[in-house]
Amino acid sequence: MLTRLVLNQRPADLTPAEREVLRAAITEVREYDAQELVTPAHRPLDSSVLLLEGMMARFVEDRRGDRQQMVAVHVPGDFVDLHGYPLKVLDHEIRTLTPVTAAVVPHRKLNVIQQQHPDLALKLWYLTMLDAAMHRQWIFRIGRLRAPARLAHFLCETNARLSIVGLSDGCQFDLPLTQADLGAICGLSAIYVNRVMRQLREQHLVSFHGYRVQIHDLAGLVRLGEFRADYLYFNEDVGRRVTGVPPL
Amino acid sequence: MLTRLVLNQRPADLTPAEREVLRAAITEVREYDAQELVTPAHRPLDSSVLLLEGMMARFVEDRRGDRQQMVAVHVPGDFVDLHGYPLKVLDHEIRTLTPVTAAVVPHRKLNVIQQQHPDLALKLWYLTMLDAAMHRQWIFRIGRLRAPARLAHFLCETNARLSIVGLSDGCQFDLPLTQADLGAICGLSAIYVNRVMRQLREQHLVSFHGYRVQIHDLAGLVRLGEFRADYLYFNEDVGRRVTGVPPL
DNA sequence: CGACACGTTGAGATATATCAAACGTGGTGG
DNA sequence: CCACCACGTTTGATATATCTCAACGTGTCG
Numbered sequence: 001m002l003t004r005l006v007l008n009q010r011p012a013d014l015t016p017a018e019r020e021v022l023r024a025a026i027t028e029v030r031e032y033d034a035q036e037l038v039t040p041a042h043r044p045l046d047s048s049v050l051l052l053e054g055m056m057a058r059f060v061e062d063r064r065g066d067r068q069q070m071v072a073v074h075v076p077g078d079f080v081d082l083h084g085y086p087l088k089v090l091d092h093e094i095r096t097l098t099p100v101t102a103a104v105v106p107h108r109k110l111n112v113i114q115q116q117h118p119d120l121a122l123k124l125w126y127l128t129m130l131d132a133a134m135h136r137q138w139i140f141r142i143g144r145l146r147a148p149a150r151l152a153h154f155l156c157e158t159n160a161r162l163s164i165v166g167l168s169d170g171c172q173f174d175l176p177l178t179q180a181d182l183g184a185i186c187g188l189s190a191i192y193v194n195r196v197m198r199q200l201r202e203q204h205l206v207s208f209h210g211y212r213v214q215i216h217d218l219a220g221l222v223r224l225g226e227f228r229a230d231y232l233y234f235n236e237d238v239g240r241r242v243t244g245v246p247p248l
Numbered sequence: 249m250l251t252r253l254v255l256n257q258r259p260a261d262l263t264p265a266e267r268e269v270l271r272a273a274i275t276e277v278r279e280y281d282a283q284e285l286v287t288p289a290h291r292p293l294d295s296s297v298l299l300l301e302g303m304m305a306r307f308v309e310d311r312r313g314d315r316q317q318m319v320a321v322h323v324p325g326d327f328v329d330l331h332g333y334p335l336k337v338l339d340h341e342i343r344t345l346t347p348v349t350a351a352v353v354p355h356r357k358l359n360v361i362q363q364q365h366p367d368l369a370l371k372l373w374y375l376t377m378l379d380a381a382m383h384r385q386w387i388f389r390i391g392r393l394r395a396p397a398r399l400a401h402f403l404c405e406t407n408a409r410l411s412i413v414g415l416s417d418g419c420q421f422d423l424p425l426t427q428a429d430l431g432a433i434c435g436l437s438a439i440y441v442n443r444v445m446r447q448l449r450e451q452h453l454v455s456f457h458g459y460r461v462q463i464h465d466l467a468g469l470v471r472l473g474e475f476r477a478d479y480l481y482f483n484e485d486v487g488r489r490v491t492g493v494p495p496l
Numbered sequence: 497c498g499a500c501a502c503g504t505t506g507a508g509a510t511a512t513a514t515c516a517a518a519c520g521t522g523g524t525g526g
Numbered sequence: 527c528c529a530c531c532a533c534g535t536t537t538g539a540t541a542t543a544t545c546t547c548a549a550c551g552t553g554t555c556g
Contacts, residue, residue, distance in 0.1 A: 395511075436512075436513090440513070
C-alpha cells in the first residue's frame with residue numbers, strides 16, 4: 001500500500017481509515033531521474049509529493065547559487081514538501097538524489113482533509129513537526145559538533161530513519177551521496193569529508209564501499225556523534241534499537 | 249489586544265473573528281524572570297505559550313549538557329512552543345532570555361480549534377512552518393557562512409523580526425544577548441564573537457552599546473550576511489524595507 | 497580512446513578555538 | 527562608604543580544525 005510508510009512506528013501512527021483517506025488523496029504516481037528538480041524555490045505550489053522509492057533532498061542556496069547547503073534528506077515514507085501546503089511557496093528547492101518514485105497529493109485534496117478530517121490533519125501537522133525537529137538537530141550537529149562527530153551524527157540519523165522503513169538492517173545501508181554531498185550536509189568541504197571518513201574507518205566505526213555504508217560499532221558511532229534518537233519520535237523499542245542498545 | 253501580534257504583516261494574517269477565537273483560548277497570562285526554564289525537554293506538555301513581552305530561546309543540549317546550541321530566538325508575537333501541541337513532548341528546552349510576559353494556551357483549547365475552526369488551525373500550522381523556515385536558514389547560516397557573515401545574517405533576521413512588531417525602528421533595537429549567547433546562536437566561541445563584532449564595527453556596519461544594536465549600513469550588512477528576507481514570509485513591502493531597499 | 501565525475505593525497509593557508517590575563521561594571525555585605 | 531565578587535568584555539599568544547589549491551588515480555561512458 002502506498003501510504004503504509006507514513007508515520008510508521010511512531011506514536012501518532014495512522015489508523016486504517018486515515019490511511020485510506022490519505023491514499024485516496026493521491027492523484028498520480030510519478031517517476032523522476034536522479035538530480036532532477038522536483039520543486040523550485042519561490043514559486044507557488046499546488047501539490048505536495050510523498051516519497052515512495054529513492055532519495056530526495058532540500059537545498060538552500062547562497063547568493064551566488066553555487067555553494068548550496070542541504071537542509072534535509074528524505075527517505076521513502078517521507079511527505080517531502082507537505083510544508084508547502086500551509087506555506088504555499090517554499091524558501092528552498094527540492095531535488096532528487098537518485099531515481100525516484102513519488103506520489104502526488106494536490107493541495108485541494110489536503111484542503112478537504114483539513115476541513116473534514118481534523119484528526120488526520122493534526123497527524124499531518126505532526127509530520128511536518130518531525131521535519132522541524134530534524135532541522136533543529138541539523139543545527140546542533142553543525143553548530144556544536146566537530147567534523148568527525150558531524151558525520152557520525154548524520155550516519156546515525158540516516159541509519160535510524162532507514163531502519164524503520166526496512167532499508168537498513170541496523171548496520172548496513174545504501175547511501176547514494178558523494179563526498180561533496182556529505183559536505184553540503186555537514187557544512188564541510190568535500191576534501192575534508194574524505195579525510196574524516198578515513199578517520200572513522202581507521203577507528204573501526206564505519207566503512208564505506210561505493211555507496212554502501214557499513215556500521216561496525218553503532219554504540220561507538222552514537223557516542224562520537226552525541227546522537228540521541230528521541231527527536232525522531234519513534235516508539236521506544238525502536239529508539240533503543242537504533243542507538244545500539246542491545247535488545248533485552 | 250493580546251493576539252494582535254500573531255502573523256501580523258504576513259499574507260496569512262488572522263481575521264478579526266480568528267483573533268477573537270485565539271484570544272479566548274488564553275487562560276492565563278504569566279510573568280517569568282530572566283533565564284527561567286519555561287518548558288523542559290522530554291516531558292509531556294499540556295499547554296503552549298504565546299510571547300507578549302521579552303525574549304525567549306530554545307536550546308538543544310549536547311551530551312554533557314554544558315555547551316548548548318540555541319536553535320531559535322523568540323520575540324513578542326511568537327507562539328513559542330506551539331509545535332508542542334502536535335508533538336506533545338519536546339526534543340529541546342525553552343528558556344527566557346529576559347523577564348517575560350506570556351499568555352498560556354492549554355492544548356485542550358487548541359483541540360477545539362483544530363476540530364471546529366479548520367481555517368484558523370491551518371494558520372496555526374502555517375505559524376509553525378515559519379519556525380521551520382527559520383530553522384532552515386539557521387542551518388544555512390552556520391553551515392555555509394563564515395563568522396562575520398553569520399553574525400550579520402543573524403542581526404538582519406532579528407532586525408527584520410523586531411521591525412514588524414515595532415521593536416526596531418529599522419536600524420536600532422535592543423538585543424539582550426551576551427557574546428556567549430551570540431556564540432551559542434552562531435556556532436562560535438564567545439571570544440571569537442567578540443573579535444568579529446569588532447570587525448563589523450570597524451567596517452561601519454553595526455555598532456553595539458551595551459545591549460543596544462545600531463545598524464549603520466543595512467544594505468552592507470544584508471550583503472555580507474547574504475540575507476534574503478523571503479523566508480520570513482512578510483508582505484512584500486515589509487520584505488523590501490528590512491533588506492535596506494529604499495522606499496520608492 | 498578521451499572526457500568526465502569522483503575519490504585520494506600532500507602542502508600550505510586561513511579561520512576559529514583555547515588558554516591566560518586584565519579590565520570594567522553592577523551588586524552585595526560589611 | 528568601601529571591599530569584594532560574579533559576570534561580561536577585551537586583548538594577546540598559541541594551538542588546532544578546516545579550507546584551498548594542485549596533482550594524481552580510478553572507473554564509467556560516450
